[in-house]
Amino acid sequence: MVKNHGKKSRAKAKARRTGAAHASAAAGTLHTHTPLPDMAALGKLPYAAGRELDTELAARLVAACRAGCKPCQASLAEKLRTEQRPTLAALAGAVYGELAGIGPGAFASSASRSWAPLARAVNAGEGDGGASDLLEDALDHWAMGTPLPADLVDKLTSAPPRQRPADPMDAFRKAGIKVVTLDDLDLGDDVDTYALAPAYGVMPMQTSTPEGQAMPMLLLYPEEESAGIEDLEARTDWEHWGLHGMPDMDPHWRVRARISDRSLQGLVHVGRDGEDDIELWRAAESVSLPADWWGLLDRVQHILVVGPVTEPEAPGAMEAAGDAGELLAVVARVSFH
Incomplete structure (x- = not known):
């Protein structure tokens, strides 16, 4: 009896020390x-x-x-x-x-x-x-695999956020070559810079958060050859996303939605001056969205933006892009007007 009592006491002490179940500690099967x-x-x-x-x-x-x-x-x-x-x-x-x-x-x-x-x-x-x-x-x-919505280790250790690639024109400037941009020409509203940038289309979709809640999603697909992963990497600071967890929310990215006809109008980045400095997508025409998807958008007021996916309707296309490391994502705010 004394021996068994001592064994039980040691097992309890071991369980307290290791956090293992008492039965495992007693059996020595830790x-x-x-x-x-x-x-x-x-x-x-x-x-x-x-x-x-x-x-x-x-x-x-x-x-x-x-x-x-x-x-x-x-x-x-x-x-x-x-x-x-x-x-x-x-x-x-x-x-x-x-x-x-x-x-x-x-x-x-x-x-x-x-x-x-x-x-x-x-x-x-x-x-x-x-x-x-x-x-x-x-x-x-x-x-x-990681605390969400942001990776704790990346946030608190030396890993810096992904930076946009350097402007290729900087090399010419350093060489003493004068570079003239559209901003330098001060053409005002005479030139629509959106028409000069690579074009994307969007596909409204729906996903779930890690907590199991419904979440609206917008899938970007290239509409011309110059659009794609390299262009998005150069124009955004979105994170590479492998479809696990949820990317960071950036309130500067906005998906604009029009209440009167339940349509999406554009995807923009708002600069510190309150003006749009990046316009990734603009609706060519107003298309009323299904009432249930619009209702979800209204409730959540944030949207997961993912891209680029070359063939968005192809089965497994988004998953393949994520596995290949060619998918960028951000959670944007929805701006209703």
Whole structure:
């Protein structure tokens, strides 16, 4: 009896130390899930509130989620909820932190809309504070490989955002060759610069957010040979997207929609002066959209813009472009008028 009691005590202590289920610890069948993600960047988030985080526990939990190991996930999550509230708050903050400024919308599940007060309650140790639901919802995102909507590691480490390629005319300027642009000619409204740029068409579609909510999508396809991935890379700072998760939201990108006839009018980038500085697409004619798609657009008021896809109606064309690394995407605002 004494021997068995000692064995049980050691197993319980091991379970507390490792976060493993008591049965696994008692049987000596502990296992690990690899690779363990690097969670050091969690400590740089404001949601840690200056407290020391258990990044090793967080890494083991995320690895277990990605491996689909329910026993380890359950035991490690329980340990996190009961002993490491600041770490729990940081895990949730990595996912939902950027969404706080957007408000309810395309990405906002009930957990994301209320994550900030829940995280404060969790961090302060005030009861459960919705910790179970908050953690489960956040882990759904971590299990997909990265905290959404933005990659935490890219945001907090040395990886800079993608920059637009340098203007090829700069080489001529450096060589002392005078370069004259349309802006220099000051032709005013006599020249429609949109007609001089590569042309795109758009196809309204629908997708789902990682939370399972319906999301309107606009697929761009080239209408001439000069349009395509190289042109979009030069004219935008959209991120390369592999159809996993959701790209960043950029409020400067706007899809303009006209209420009177339920039509889309254009896709533009608004500069700091409030004027359009990039016009990627302009409707040649007004086409009324289906009532259900327009209703979704009105509710969400953000839209996932993806492209370019050469043959948008071909089965698997968008997936093939994503797999080839030739797909750019951004979440744009919808501007109704």
